[in-house]
Amino acid sequence: VSPQVNDAESTVSVEFTPTIPHCSMATLIGLSIKVKLLRSLPDRFKLDVHITPGTHASEHAVNKQLADKERVAAALENSHLLEVVNQCLSARS
Amino acid sequence: LKGLGADFTFGFIQVMDGEKDPRNLLVAFQIVRDLIAKNYALGPFVEELFEVTSCYFPVDFTPPPNDPHGIQREDLILSLRAILASTPLFAEFLLPLLIEKLDSDLQSAKLDSLQTLTACCAVYGQKELQEFLPSLWSSLRREVFQTASEKIETECLAALHALSACLSRSVVSSDAEDLLDSFLGNILQDCRHHLCEPDMKLVWPSAKLLQAAASASLRTYHCITHSVLPLLLEQYTKHPQSSQRRTILEMLLGFLELQQKWGHVEEDESTLLSLQAPVCSVVFSALTDASVQLQLVGIKALTLLGSLKGFLSSSDLELVVDHLIRLTLHEDSQSSEAAMAAAGSLAPIYPKVFSGHMVPRLAEELQSGRAEKARDEESSHDLCSLQQRCLQALAAVSTHTSIMRETVPVLLRHLQKVQKGSEAGNTQDMISVCQSLHRVALLCQQDAESCWYFHQTVVPCLLAMAVQAAMQESTHLLLGKALLEEEVLTAMIPVISAATTHLSPELAAQSVSHVVPLFLDGEVSFLPQNNFPCSFQPFGDGECLEAQRRLVALLMAFVCSLPRNVAIPQQEWLLRELLELSCSCNCPFTATTAAKCFAGLVNKHPAGKGAELDAIGPCPLLAGGTTHPVPSVPPGQQLDEILQLAVNSMEPSLVEGPRRMQALTLLLWVRPALDVWVRGAEAASLALIVLPPQVTKALLLRYHPLSSCLTDKLLGLLGDTELGPAVADGFSLLMAESPDVLHKGCHADVRIMFRQRFFTDNVPKLVQGFHEAGPDVKANYLKGLSHVLNHLPKPVLVTELPTLLSLLLEALSCSDHVVQLSTLTCLQPLLLEAPQIMSLHVDTLVTKFLSLTSSPTMAVRIAALRCAHALTCLPTPVLLPYKARVIRALAKPLDDKKRLVRKEAVAARGEW
Secondary structure, X not given: OEEEEEOOOOEXXXXXXXXOOXXXXXXXXXXXXXXXXXXXXXXXXXXXXXXXXXOOOOHHHHHHHHHXXXXXXXXXXXXXXXXXXXXXXXOOX | OHHHOHHHHHHHHHHHOOOOOHHHHHHHHHHXXXXXXXXXXXXXHHXXXXXXXXXXXXXXXXXXXXXXXXXXXXXXXXHHHHHHOOOHHHHXXXXXXXXXXXXXXXXXXXXXXXXXXXXXXXXXXXXXXXXXXXXXXXXXXHHHHHOOOHHHHHHHHHHHHHHHHHHHHOOOOOOOOOHHHHHHXXXXXXXXXXXXXXXXXXXXXXXXXXXXXXXOOHHHHXXXXXXXXXXXXXXXXXXXXXXXXXXXXXXXXXXXXXXXXXXXXXXOOOHHHHOHHHHHHHHHHHHOOOOHHHHHHHHHHHHHHHHOOOOOOHXXXXXXXXXXXXXXXHOOHHHHHHHHHHHHHHOOOOHHHHHHHHHHHHHHHHHHHHHHHHHOOOOHHHHHHHHXXXXXXXXXXXOOHHHHHHHHHHHHHHHHHHHHXXXXXXXXXXXXXXXXXXXXXXXXXXXXXXXXXXXXXXXXXXXXXXXXXXXXOOOOOOOOOHHHOHHHHHHXXXXXXXXXXXXXXXXXHHHHXXXXXXXXHOOOOOOOOOOOOOOOOOOOXXXXXXXXXXXXXXXXXXXXXXXXXXXXXXXXXXXXXXXXXXXXXXXXXXXXXXXXXXXXXXXXXXXXXXXXOOOOOOOHHHHOOOOOOOOOOXXXXXXXXXXXXXXXXXXXXXOOOOHHHHHHHHHHHOOHHHHOOOOHHHHHHHHHHXXXXXXXXXXXXXXXXXXXXXXXXXXXXXXXXXXXXXXXXXXXXXHOOOOOOOOHHHOOOOOOOHHHHHHHHHHXXXXXXXXXXXXXXXXXXXXXXXXXXXXXXXXXXXXXXXXHHHHHHHHHOOOOHHHHHHHHHHHHHHHHHOHHHHHOOHHHHHHHHHHHOOOOOHHHHHHHHHHHHHHHHOOHHHHHHHHHHHHHHOOHHHHOOOHHHHHHHHHHHHHO
């Protein structure tokens, strides 16, 4: 994972690389990163989460989903999905 | 029963078959154990007996909720295991079962099998294990190589250890195959080659397996190290990269550690000894490598090798000391610390080498360091830390009496040199030396001889230096003499204290007979270099004695650390002088230390007559009246007299009245010398504040009845606008552990539960006072209360909570940020520990916490956010109505200008 932060312009960009090109968890991982950022950053920030170019078979589709605010909001209304995301984000003791 | 023979066994098997109730099973298991242990005839039914018990393996049992019998899964597991592992007769049936269960997917099954295997090895021999060894090894290897679970890895290693130990124990006839050899041969064959690939995944599992086998017995150790050690040494040379060398050296270290366990038995055949030269060269090479991590492993290895008897030759030792010195002084701070610790461990083993080589070198560096520093200001920073390191190293290496006798003079000489110099930064240098002396003092405490040597050498020397410095200042204002600075004297206190606490009473009495007359009578004859220009009178009057008075701090360090049954000569006189000094001196430092000294002495004084009664009514001593001087007064009564005197000195300041009258009254009671400064009121209030908490605490610790009267006075003073805040802070002093005077390490008299008692006696009054107080002083009561609550043991706090909660909630609305902070700090653990009670007030809590997250004070914002975080411990139904509001409100602190605040906000908001 490699983040780029620009405080003055209020942008954050996070690029992540799935372990294998057909990683089925890529969407979930991207969503989790997006949710963590949404929860931890002030409202003024524009968020961009995407897959490192050239590292995943369906990167275009995944990136499109992650960039779509409504898709993300809808996903988080699914309680099962939300539970899984919360588990991913829960602090490890 | 035995007379029934095998029929009994068969009958029992039939009875037990199919049993499901855990209670019955426990009894049945016990019976089977007895059958085996007490040699009942099992006849042809061994296998049946095994079947009827092993069908329960591995145990799968979840106790029902609210089980009245309290049988746990562990009980069944252990009971069953005791049966299965009880006899070699079961081996042929059990081992295949274990191997099968080891292949299972269930982690608990694997663990159970491994643990049972380990238990079996205690009773089995080669004969039972013979045909199963290859499968057992292959399963163990597979588990260790593939597992992600630390627990399984640990159990596998333990099982391998047990197997190897078992095989080692067996007696073999001359023509039979030695199973141990072939077993170890298999292990080596499968693991050895992985050691040659330090970057790869299997290197550590292989190393651990080999180490587990090697640690089982002398034979296994011999066999494995014979094969592995030369290989590792070769690999070290082959792989030049630091990270790889580090892995190899760490593996080597693991085997070296086993040498301590087994190697001492057969020295002439030891593989390690035959490889002495290459091992040393590898370790020394690690010490000179650029990578800090590799250096650290090298240092560990060095410490280990040093502890092996006869391993290092004397020329090796000199080289070792050279390396340690270089690492300590010139390398990275991590390596430096590790090297100092290593020197500390090795010094007691080779005291002559260290005292002959290391100490002179360090002393030399210390000397030349100062010279360099004086000449060249620019590089003074580097040399500063070089000096610090020398000082720390001298302390670290003083782990043996003979070495300590060399290092202490070096440190003292250095201190004297620094004092004579006139450069800036002297204060810090002196403090560093004192810190080193303190470390040495702590090291000496366990050995009576070292302790006395240290005390005899250091205490008079420090006192002499201090007295000398003070005398030179008698005619000037305090300028430039670093030794008399508060920080330096404060740094000396722990040194003297540590040097005194562990003395035997006889030796302590000897020392007391010198030190107390020094201060009371100016008896300087016992000090080294005692040609002083004038007399030493720290308790005398006069401005010129200001510097001398400061040295009371050193007296305090000594006297308050004495063991309890050491009589102090002229104790009454000393107490009176201290009392007077603390009331009349206008230097806060001196006044405080004099008060502390007074308090420490009062605490250890034999109890006064008044202490026999637990006074509930008005305090008899404060009822007025003067004391009548009585010759040869018993000690208890002396204490009461002293306290009366103390109270009489304080009384005037407590007179209520209009402010002007009070100031005038105070001035009239203040010593003429202080009138000049026109800070009389301050001095008196200084005495008031400085003296009572210390004295009160001293008494508090011993439950003297006067303590409640004095505490009441303090409570009353909380309402005073001028003195209130200082009194409130004083409550912290009453409850907390004071590091230098009134705690157990100094042999003070500390009754158990004094905090609880203080709480029970005084919190109701605090609460009442709070409610009755005017708005401008309410904060004082809250501050006092917060201090009391913060130091109380948690169980007591939780019990008293409901009554105090409304007070605390009110405190949150107080505008004083100190009160807010202490209340928030108080509330946070309460949220974690008493969520049910706190739930009742969730609305107020949420509102207050959120509003405090915008406080102008950073500490308050952080504390409020932590409290908001802690709120999540409350039951979910209670929190849900507030969820949206809190999450919205916490968005703002995410953008706080302080990073620490943002960090807390992220944690809190994430949790919500």
